[in-house]
Amino acid sequence: MSKYKRKNKKPGHREGEVRAKKHLGQHFLTDENVAEKIAKTLSFSGYNNVLEIGPGMGVLTKFLLKQDAEVHVIEIDTESVTYLQENYAELQERIHQQDFLKYNLQEVFKEEAFAVIGNFPYNISTQIVFKVLEMKEQIPEFSGMFQKEVAQRICEKQGSKTYGILSVLVQAFYYAEYFFTVPPSVFNPPPKVDSGVLRLTRKEDFSIACDEKLFFRIVKTAFQQRRKTLRNSLKTFNLPDNIREDTIFGRRPEQLGFQEFINLTLKIQPYAI
Numbered sequence: 001m002s003k004y005k006r007k008n009k010k011p012g013h014r015e016g017e018v019r020a021k022k023h024l025g026q027h028f029l030t031d032e033n034v035a036e037k038i039a040k041t042l043s044f045s046g047y048n049n050v051l052e053i054g055p056g057m058g059v060l061t062k063f064l065l066k067q068d069a070e071v072h073v074i075e076i077d078t079e080s081v082t083y084l085q086e087n088y089a090e091l092q093e094r095i096h097q098q099d100f101l102k103y104n105l106q107e108v109f110k111e112e113a114f115a116v117i118g119n120f121p122y123n124i125s126t127q128i129v130f131k132v133l134e135m136k137e138q139i140p141e142f143s144g145m146f147q148k149e150v151a152q153r154i155c156e157k158q159g160s161k162t163y164g165i166l167s168v169l170v171q172a173f174y175y176a177e178y179f180f181t182v183p184p185s186v187f188n189p190p191p192k193v194d195s196g197v198l199r200l201t202r203k204e205d206f207s208i209a210c211d212e213k214l215f216f217r218i219v220k221t222a223f224q225q226r227r228k229t230l231r232n233s234l235k236t237f238n239l240p241d242n243i244r245e246d247t248i249f250g251r252r253p254e255q256l257g258f259q260e261f262i263n264l265t266l267k268i269q270p271y272a273i
């Protein structure tokens with residue numbers, strides 16, 4: 001008898017299933033219709049590989065395996081990995097027991113393209129998005145479930161209160177679509193918040209016209225003091241006065257779309273070290 005089948009005294013746990021561990025952000029989806037809907041948010045075209053982050057007991061994996069794609073899963077939890085090995089034998093060596101944030105995915109995919117999907121662990125959702133941005137050359141499509149607020153923020157346009165760093169950085173490279181909201185009642189254990197499903201589709205031309213590292217730095221610095229004008233929040237860049245007189249510096253970060261942040265970066269670029 002394997003470990004997950006033995007002891008379990010927690011309420012809401014069923015015999016033979018993985019015990020939900022809070023520190024791993026484990027909230028298992030119990031509604032197969034929702035799982036199927038999430039799996040179908042990917043287009044499964046233009047790439048052969050799909051990587052699911054945090055499959056847990058495979059509720060989403062089951063529907064991904066029905067698609068014409070090579071499915072890989074990456075799961076940090078030993079107990080879930082054992083469960084997957086026993087219940088999804090067809091995955092074979094495509095189950096990677098690794099921390100998504102730390103693992104070098106080129107060991108799996110080399111230079112090939114792969115789509116990313118998941119009902120993500122909410123405690124590391126922002127870091128997941130940043131890692132996807134780092135690997136965007138290989139990731140044409142990304143979809144899945146976050147806590148609703150995070151999913152909405154990513155898709156938000158300028159001018160809104162929740163528009164922020166993630167919105168700008170993601171939208172510079174991807175089209176972001178918010179799909180649907182999922183209530184806590186379809187999880188075990190239920191999270192405290194609503195969840196939201198989104199999809200990111202990489203733009204055909206996803207190279208930006210300015211220095212990318214500087215663009216990231218400017219966006220992050222500007223939103224650290226989101227109520228201030230750019231003239232104030234970007235003081236640390238020590239720009240010459242004639243540059244800082246440009247009207248764009250009189251605006252606040254939440255008023256700028258990603259293209260305006262690119263234009264801003266181009267203005268700052270000659271003076272940045």
Ligand code: SAH
Pocket residue numbers: 024025026027028029030053054055056057058059060074075076077080098099100101118119120121122124
């Ligand atoms: N997809 C499953 C489980 C969602 S819970 C379902 O919908 O039911 C989130 C899952 O992510 C858990 O299985 C958890 O173990 C896993 N996880 C948490 N941190 C991770 C990390 N850093 N790398 C890979 N998987 C992780």
